[in-house]
Amino acid sequence: MKKILVINANGFQGKAIAQESLKAGYEVRGLVRNLPEEKLEGLEYVIGDLNDEESLSSAFQGIDGVVLQFPMAFDENVLSKYVDNIVKAANKSEVSHIVYNSGSIVLNEQEIYGLRNTAQMIESLLREANLPITFLHPRVYLDNLAAPWSVPMMFAQGILVYPIPGNLPISWISHIDLGRFVVAAFGKPELIGESIEIGGPSITGNEIAEVISEVIGQPVNYIAASPDDFEANISPMFGERLAKGISNIYRHLEANPSTYDFDAKEYEKLGVKPMEFKQWAQNVPWKMLNEIFSK
Numbered sequence: 001m002k003k004i005l006v007i008n009a010n011g012f013q014g015k016a017i018a019q020e021s022l023k024a025g026y027e028v029r030g031l032v033r034n035l036p037e038e039k040l041e042g043l044e045y046v047i048g049d050l051n052d053e054e055s056l057s058s059a060f061q062g063i064d065g066v067v068l069q070f071p072m073a074f075d076e077n078v079l080s081k082y083v084d085n086i087v088k089a090a091n092k093s094e095v096s097h098i099v100y101n102s103g104s105i106v107l108n109e110q111e112i113y114g115l116r117n118t119a120q121m122i123e124s125l126l127r128e129a130n131l132p133i134t135f136l137h138p139r140v141y142l143d144n145l146a147a148p149w150s151v152p153m154m155f156a157q158g159i160l161v162y163p164i165p166g167n168l169p170i171s172w173i174s175h176i177d178l179g180r181f182v183v184a185a186f187g188k189p190e191l192i193g194e195s196i197e198i199g200g201p202s203i204t205g206n207e208i209a210e211v212i213s214e215v216i217g218q219p220v221n222y223i224a225a226s227p228d229d230f231e232a233n234i235s236p237m238f239g240e241r242l243a244k245g246i247s248n249i250y251r252h253l254e255a256n257p258s259t260y261d262f263d264a265k266e267y268e269k270l271g272v273k274p275m276e277f278k279q280w281a282q283n284v285p286w287k288m289l290n291e292i293f294s295k
Contacts, residue, residue, distance in 0.1 A: 003027040004065040004186065005095075007050070009043065010036050012143060013101065013175055017067050018043050020179025026186075031059045050082040056089035063093060065186050068133075069101040074245035076116050083122055087129040097192060098133045099185045100126060101178065104249055105259065106137050106195070113248045115241075123195075134185045135195040139260055140164070140253075142174045142200070142277070145208065146284050148293040149233070154212065154220050155290045161223045163230040163250040166206045170253070170260040171199030177274045184270040197266040200274035208277065215281045227251045 004021055008014040009030025021028045022042045029044045039045065048055035050070070060066065068086060073079055090098065106119045126133055144150070145160065153159050164170065181198045185191060209222035225233075231247035238246065253260050267274075 003029065003063055004067060005029045005031060005059055005063045006067045007031050007069055008071070009040075009045070010034070011069075011071075013069060013103070013141075013178060014067070015040060016175035017101070017179040017182050020176065020183050021067070024183045026183075029059065029063065031056075050085060051078075053085040053088055056085050057092050060089045060093035060095060063095055065097045065099065066090070066095050067099050067101065067182055069103060070122060072103065072242060072245065074115060074118050074241055076118055076121055079118050079122055080125060083125045083129075087126075087131065090129075090131050096132060097186060097189055098131055099182050100133050100135050101182065102135065102137050104137070105139060105197075105252075106135075107252065107259075113244075113251050115245055115248055118245075132189075132192045134188075134191050134193070136178075136181055136185060137195060137197045138173045138178055138181075139171045139197075139199040140173070141178075142172045142280050145212075146286070146289055149237070151286065151289045152294045154216065154286070155218070156294075158219050158221060159223050160205070160209050160212065160220050161225050162205060163225045163227045163247070164205055164253060165257075166209075166222045166224045167204050168257050169202040169204050170257070171202050171262060172277065173199045174275060174280050176280075177272065180272050180274075181267065181270055184272050188270065191269070196270065197262050198270070199262065199267065201276055202261050203277050211278050211281050212286075215278075215284075216286045227254060 004026050006014050006018045009018045010032045018028050018030050029046055031046055031048045033049055035045055046059050048059045070082055102119055106123050109117050111117055205222040209220045213220045227247045227250040231243045235243040
């Protein structure tokens with residue numbers, strides 16, 4: 001495999017995947033809606049849209065592998081259309097391997113807390129299409145901790161608020177390691193058709209706060225928010241439907257904690273050793289982010 005296409009290469013996850021793919025020596029094409037102000041060196045940008053079959057078909061031409069990921073829309077009509085366009089574009093191409101990043105855990109339930117389980121719907125549609133796909137299911141992203149809604153509170157109030165119980169160990173994953181898992185999957189075509197749970201070393205919220213305190217040089221205390229409060233806080237930013245869909249992940253986690261901590265043998269088949277939390281935290285420019293987000 002020589003050339004891969006990264007869908008949504010402007011997103012945080014897509015950009016990290018593109019960077020790791022370039023590091024691994026692949027030629028990388030990135031599908032974006034709009035060209036970014038700061039382009040990733042070495043990345044071939046193409047304009048396209050998941051809602052536009054023609055642009056997708058064009059982007060798939062000359063490509064050996066595709067990194068597929070969908071926006072968190074929680075709208076079954078929109079997402080089913082996206083899947084349909086992807087399937088049509090793939091069938092018109094010579095793509096031999098697709099690595100699908102589900103973006104979160106994929107549950108078997110058709111509905112979760114009154115909202116259609118679109119993650120399960122997407123995966124079912126992709127399997128029905130019989131494409132050469134390796135399915136990757138990440139857990140909670142470490143990069144959520146370095147977000148505009150969390151960093152300023154760490155510095156101004158000395159608190160880290162997140163909707164997970166403080167003493168609950170779960171598997172977290174960084175965007176960098178997500179990219180490494182994707183690259184590894186392309187090197188293992190024998191895993192096509194498999195679903196692989198990916199994550200990193202288990203750690204609790206309280207332990208996370210201790211490490212961040214050490215790294216930024218000031219005390220940070222972990223506070224577990226309820227999923228309802230979390231939803232209320234992010235609704236103005238994301239909208240009610242998206243906020244509910246995101247918060248439902250944490251409602252499920254609260255009710256089924258063991259689902260979010262799993263045997264590392266799941267992802268060891270990809271041959272990737274995820275970074276420890278402290279290593280990740282030491283590479284985050286916390287003070288710079290605080291200056292940016294506090295403006």
